[in-house]
Each structure stands twice: as C-alpha cells, then as structure tokens.
Amino acid sequence: MSRSGYYVWRCRPPSKRARENAMLTEETAQIHARTRGAYGARRIHIELQAGGTQVGKKRVARLMKALVYAA
Template identity: 50%
Template sequence: MLAATICQVHLESRGTCGAPRIHAELRLGMGMNVGRKGVSRLMRLADLQGVCHRRKRRGWKPAPAPHEDLVNRIFRAEAPDRLWFSDITQHRAKDGWAHCPAVIDA
C-alpha cells in the first residue's frame, strides 16, 4: 500500500520529486508515519527517481595567457640547445607549498 502511495505522489509531481520530497509529502502532507530510508528503498525497488538539475557554467571562458607566445606554437627546434620550455607546478604539502619546476630542451 505504501509503495502504491509513493508511486501516486511521484506521478502527481510529474516524476520530479525524489525521496526526500516524497518523504516530506507523506509525513507532513498526508500525516503518515514513514521513514526516509524506507521511502528511498521502495522508490529504488519501483525504479523511481527524481530529477537532478546540475548547475551549468554559462559564460565561462578561460583567462587569456599572461605572457606572449615566444615560439609561435612551433615546438620543434633545428638543433639542440635552441629551444627550451619550462613549467612550474605547486603542490600543497603538510608544512606549506612545494614548487616543482621543470625545464626541457625541445
């Protein structure tokens, strides 16, 4: 009987309500004494789930490079010791930050 009531509440919400809202509707709206985990279990057995909207990051653009591209995106060198690349990464350590620099010959 409880599973049928849960299906009816879920249907009335056009399939948007999940277990927390259906539990609240049963407890507060209908005055039924039911547990949240029981409602969740019955919904899972009936293959019912609410709609989950994730926030969309609209208008997000990466920041422009803070420096010029000195190699013009050409990553090959004619000979050794002509073109070098460097990078630095920082990692959180127990006592602060650890910086890991790297320099590579193209």
C-alpha cells in the same frame, strides 16, 4: 526445510510489514506521478509525513528503488 513447512509458508498471508510496504509503494508512485517525476525520496517523505503517515526517509528511498527495478 520440510515439504509441509514450505507449503504452510507459501499459503501464509502477507505480513503486516509487507502490506504496509505495498500501501506505501502505491502512495509513493502516486505522488511521483502527480509531480511528473520531479519529487525524489526526500520530498515524497515530507509529503507522506504531512499527510500523517509515519515513515522513514530511507524506507521511502528503498521502496522507490524497488519501483524502478520492477518497471
């Protein structure tokens, strides 16, 4: 990779998918905290869909797993 290409990549704003993942991660953490850790990926997925957010169960599970390892 060229040096100039690296610096262009580094200064690039986050992608749409990355922004959506950040938003979903925040919503997931709020639901998880509100239920005092009782809800897993399946129930959180159902709550998100009930709120109008189109998201897959596996994506919710992946984001929750990343939250556990980030903490």
